[in-house]
Amino acid sequence: MTQKAPTAAPPSVIVIFGAGGDLTKRKLIPAICNLKKQGLLAEQFAIVAVLHRQVSSEEFRGYLKKELPEVWDEHNPETWAEMEKRIYTSCLDFENVEGYGELKSLLTEIDNGQNTEGNYLFYLATPPRFFGRIAANLNAVGLSHEANADQWRRLIIEKPFGHDLASARELNQVLHENFAEHQIYRIDHYLGKETVQNILAYRFANSTVEPIWNHNYIDHVQITVAESVGVENRASYYEHSGCLRDMVPNHLLAVLSIIAMEPPNSFNANALRDEQTKVLRAIQPLSPEDVLKQTVRGQYGPGKQANREVDGYREEVDIDPESKTETFVAMKLMIDSWRWAGVPFYIRTGKRMPGRYTEVVIQYKHAPSAMFHKSTQSLRQEDLPANMLVIRLQPNEGIDMIFNAKEPGPSMKLGSVIMDFHYKDYFGSDPTTGYETLIYDCMKGDATLFKRADNIEVGWEIVAPILDVWGALPTRDFPNYAAGEWGPTAADELLERDGRKWKDCGTFCET
Ligand SMILES: NC(=O)c1ccc[n+]([C@@H]2O[C@H](COP(=O)([O-])OP(=O)(O)OC[C@H]3O[C@@H](n4cnc5c(N)ncnc54)[C@H](OP(=O)(O)O)[C@@H]3O)[C@@H](O)[C@H]2O)c1
Incomplete structure (x- = not known):
């Protein structure tokens, strides 16, 4: 039986909220590097690390290299060089809508420079209390809006999804006020095994x-x-x-x-x-x-x-x-x-x-x-x-x-x-x-x-x-x-x- 080999994902930007945290370092960046190594990322690809403090793209690339020597060693220098130049930073407070305007401008700039076609994957690697607020702020600046049938804007959220039934319902409601259900990807890393x-x-x-x-x-x-x-x-x-x-x-x-x-x-x-x-x-x-x-x-x-x-x-x-x-x-x-x-x-x-x-x-x-x-x-x-x-x-x-x-x-x-x-x-x-x-x-x-x-x-x-x-x-x-x-x-x-x-x-x- 012949099976189709997986093809590279479409052009896109992965925007990681909470990129200074543990999950990003331990799991997300190594996973993205593995995808790159397997040829599963498009050429037109970028990462935006959303950070609390003002950190330049250069500084953040240096931080990743220092923190992830094993990832660095596993990949040939060309893979890393390719990845590195596609990593950008954006500084904002999750709760403050102002910073999101700047994020939007950066994404437009990246789209123009890297041909990423306005496809964004917003990965909320953040404490859960921010999930609703980030979704609302992204929507407020128009970043949840899919301009046409080919363009996509998706939100990955990490567990925990609420603290009990009432808070889970509340969270789902806030998410649905800002993103359609088909745009929301609730991760349970067990299902990825x-x-x-x-x-x-x-x-x-x-x-x-x-x-x-x-x-x-x-x-x-x-x-x-x-x-x-x-x-x-x-x-x-x-x-x-x-x-x-x-x-x-x-x-x-x-x-x-x-x-x-x-x-x-x-x-x-x-x-x-x-x-x-x-x-x-x-x-x-x-x-x-x-x-x-x-x-x-x-x-x-x-x-x-x-x-x-x-x-x-x-x-x-x-x-x-x-x-x-x-x-x-x-x-x-x-x-x-x-x-x-x-x-x-x-x-x-x-x-x-x-x-x-x-x-x-x-x-x-x-x-x-x-x-x-x-x-x-x-x-x-x-x-x-x-x-x-x-x-x-x-x-x-x-x-x-x-x-x-x-x-x-x-x-x-x-x-x-x-x-x-x-x-x-x-x-x-x-x-x-x-x-x-x-x-x-x-x-x-x-x-x-x-x-x-x-x-x-x-x-x-x-x-x-x-x-x-x-x-x-x-x-x-x-x-x-x-x-x-x-x-x-x-x-x-x-x-x-x-x-x-x-x-x-x-x-x-x-x-
Ligand atoms: N860690 C894991 O292995 C793991 C596994 C499964 C699921 N998860 C889930 O994944 C999510 C992220 O986990 P994590 O351990 O990486 O989280 P974390 O380290 O607690 O937080 C991520 C980042 O959020 C930033 N942050 C906090 N408040 C902010 C604000 N108001 N504005 C801007 N940035 C702010 C922090 O930056 P500052 O420190 O600079 O404030 C921190 O670097 C959580 O929902 C967790 O439950 C984690």
Whole structure:
């Protein structure tokens, strides 16, 4: 089968708001450089770094070179020389509309000099409180206006999209007053991960998968997003956000929706996002009693990680020593649909876990046949390990199928074996940041991997009852897990009550 090679994105200017920040340095510039290296940027291309302080283009280029030696080393000097001369700076205060007039003049100048055709990608790498104001100021000076059918003006915004359902709705409303929905690209870098997209390929490009992807064959699903790091330098954000807001409405539900959605009619942005929203809407709303029974919150105390003593959350810099902020969440969700009737989805995420893992476990039901009952092992049906599919999003991206095989020898003895697919064995290691695809897709006008307003709101609707109950009943038992553990014991009990247990990430356990 011949596949079309990707073509370079159309001429455009990427305007990065908050270009002096961490995200720009760590992710955006390296991603743009990778796109350049892969020939996916047009010749007519420029970057405008919007900064708080007056910094010349020359100074900013010097700063990037100094801060990103590895990016510099990875690219040949010609690539950098090409990139460098296309980087400009603009100084403004996000909140002050005056500076936006100057930005507009600079963009016109660049269009004239570099033939970028008035196509602008505004990347808001800024604290979230500025999203609405920047969109309004861009609109006020006419920078959101697309002059003709060929010209585009797009806005990428980073998470978090609001703090709860009301603020998410408010943000969507302000954005819609200034940009049309088709111009808004809400980034969830999880969706940019190759392996998340590979779930779509695995499910929908293989005829053997979909027929058994339902309650007839699947016992339950587990989704784990474990971080080994603590709060790092995000204390002021995290203290107000907590783990639930930070991870669940966006990343975990994005993965869940891709696992659980119905096949879209096409690999088209709206078709895909319709199905994702539909399945999230089918999640059974949690009553206050359900919240108490089906959700678990935790906070890490001091502990040991990789033989190193680490502080508890409350001892971290800029954290309230009495903090009630959760750093771990687990919950059981049920989906009201024909496909998923009676199949629990257990999700968990936390900081200071034993390792950095993102895994999806599809636990199949036991094989119905009791024919091995009379084998030498005298296996009963429930003793025979059930098949398990493990989709590893990180590390060691790949897919494992665990199934039963006969052990060599004269008797009929069974054992679990693993059929494993490692992404890097087939496709080489993936040196990308995860942002390349997202930036490229936005320049091409493909919103498939971005969130639509309704995707965002339904995510907040799902967690709203949890926020309400947890807000009304502050916990008294924090910290309730030690750094380096898999969360509080209540998270294990959540599954044990249903006769199940979490699969240890990074290993293969028998059911
Ligand atoms: N960092 C990451 O790896 C990461 C990962 C995922 C998502 N995100 C999201 O990406 C966004 C950006 O993250 P970040 O860590 O790069 O942000 P950041 O460092 O907190 O802020 C970016 C820049 O905004 C500038 N700024 C603040 N107020 C301003 C104002 N009134 N006018 C003009 N400039 C102003 C700051 O410049 P001054 O310091 O000069 O004031 C700062 O350099 C956030 O929404 C974050 O949640 C970040």
